[in-house]
Amino acid sequence: MKTFRDQLQWQALILAQQQSGLNISTYCSKYKLSTSSFYAHKKRLASTESAFVCANISQHKVTEHKVTQLELMQPQTAIALEFAHAKLHLPHSTSPSFLAQLLRELTS
Structure with a gap:
């Protein structure tokens, strides 16, 4: 059965992968995520980011x-x-x- 994740959940997963120090393939295997979905959501979220002043x-x-x-x-x-x-x-x-x-x- 497929698990639906919203944009906020994908953002959290991408952030967690970056902070884990694991490469995407290893991270996805460890947490049973589709690597193709991970890359697709990472690309989509990156394209929606705008300039931001910290x-x-x-x-x-x-x-x-x-x-x-x-x-x-x-x-x-x-x-x-x-x-x-x-x-x-x-x-x-x-x-x-x-x-x-x-x-x-x-x-x-």
Whole structure:
């Protein structure tokens, strides 16, 4: 039986593969994923990424989910999100749409 994965799930799988240090073939074998599907989704997600400016909160005051001051970072810097007592580190290549969806989920 085929498993349906949405764009967010494929983004997470691609990110996990990149962070695992395994090549795509080995990663797909280990997690029983189709390599052709993996490559197709990776290509599709890469083509939907747009230019994105990374930002670092240097001083902040959060009021109703609004950040008052941002400081630009180097584009190659990893993205670090802190929410409650958790930290999440994402590569700089993470798509803006994935970040937006992630932030919506965290604040709901």
